[in-house]
Amino acid sequence: MKPRPASSLASLLVRSASLLVPRSRRADWTAEWLAELWHVGHVSDTESQMSARPVAFAAGAVNDAVQLRAHSLHAHLARLRAFLQPGAPARCLLLLAAGTLAALSLCLALPGSRRVLLPAPYRHAESLVLISSSGSTDPATPSIHVADYREWTHNTAPLFSDLAFYRVADKTFHLADGPQRRLAVAQASPNFLHLLGLASASGTPAPALYLTHAAWQTRYSGDPRLVGRVSDIDGASVRIAGILPADAWQLPGSVDAVLLESPAMLAQLAPTARGFAIARIRGAVFPPPRDGTRFMVETRYGVVYHYDCVSLPRLLGQPFSNVFLVLFLASIALPATLPLSLSEAPIRRGPLPLFTLPRRAAFLLAKAALVAPLVLLSSIALTWGPSFTTNTAFLIQFVTGVPTLLFAFRWTLHDQRRRCPECLRRLSNPARVGQASCNFLAWNGTELLCVRGHGLLHIPELPTSWFSTQRWLTLDASWLSLFTEPSSASPEPI
């Protein structure tokens, strides 16, 4: 039979409305409505009814579909609310994850802590070393004489493929139309930036000045016309060759600019002036030891000199590796600070469901795995974010990191002990039971309840020989009628 236009329109209406129906029910719903529509079209008596009835009937499909969609949304929202209601394990993990994410964002926002977290920005950084005099307590203190550097440029070719030198000095910086400023300038050998991979070998000929990104932003408001201009540094004319990328300066010393000196200018420095030497080692003849520090021995005029060649990535990553030390110290201190045993000595009338113990263990591990980075990232942001001096930062990192992490681990365990072993929700409705004056005659303490009716937790006020630690009392199914949650009720009347 040829379909009538009204039937086709009604069919189209049903099929369009079916798009509102949840996917899992769509096929069944559409089949029912189309079947009913077929029957509606075949029971009409007159031609006029036939044209009107299917469309009017199919209009009801829209209402049906809308109600199904609304019910589906309501059910999803109810599930989400139950999933995230206070005390739910998912809510706890989500809050911890949000805190960890916030701490990570803070670390990445602060320049000091960002440098700690991100890898060194230098080309082939694994083969770069910072040379310092052996015995120097801090490799970040200048300990290399200019005279040593000059000599090494001639006799260390078998060890180093490239060698550069810099020293930090305060200079008076003056632009033609600007005020005089005092800048901390790294006076460096001409190959310095090329060695780090921050400029090409055929760059601007020395002398050339490169402003750090931070100094360019803060002192010159990011003025792009600065590049190419000639400035006056302590009376010498120097062209501003460029701006270093953000966070490019991570070497010892706080500087506003890098001045690539010509060899002639470098030769004018006093031989005893101290600075830093950076070298790119030849891996084959100078293999890396386990701790990342190589040693160089030099005999000069019968005197033996020792130098440390500290791996640059290791030096820059030192604050991050301290995090593991903080984690280790907190972990070994944890058992000593727990006055109670970790077991709950549960009283069970029957075995717990099969996946209860693995779920509990996974939840505990997930909490610990989220709380540790939260604390450690916060300590990195606190200590390295505001750019403290190295020694102060290390001290603050330990002083704040270890106790905070210890507290966080203790909270993790304490929170675990206050959760239902079956559904992992926080126990609630605390009730005082007994009297302290009757402690030796009867039980005295606090009773907590699982809102889903899985059981009760008894926590003694004073540990006694017969009730030394908290006990979990499992409630059987006969109690469940007392614990119907509001969310399980019918969402709407029939």
Added chain:
Amino acid sequence: MPAEAKLSHTAAMILQAIHAGHVYGFSVMEVTGLPSGTVYPALRRLERDALIASRWEQQSIADAEQRPPRKYYRVSRTGRLTLEAAWKRYPLLERMLPTPEVERA
């Protein structure tokens, strides 16, 4: 039972219609005079609360009669109990939509 208390007159009428042997949506519409936009959503809710159950007609029967298969509804045990409670609440319900046995009597 919460479902009993919440059964509206319309829902009770639809449940009664199914009990009276009007086992698919269109026949419920015809016997109750309710529009499709009321009957079918009510059928979904009754089925969700297990007061009625549905099944599809066998394809072979529908093929033999050259029409699409229909979805049939029947009142469940819980639905029967709810309906009995609704009869007390709405005394005219049985007289409006009598079951075949009542009609014969």
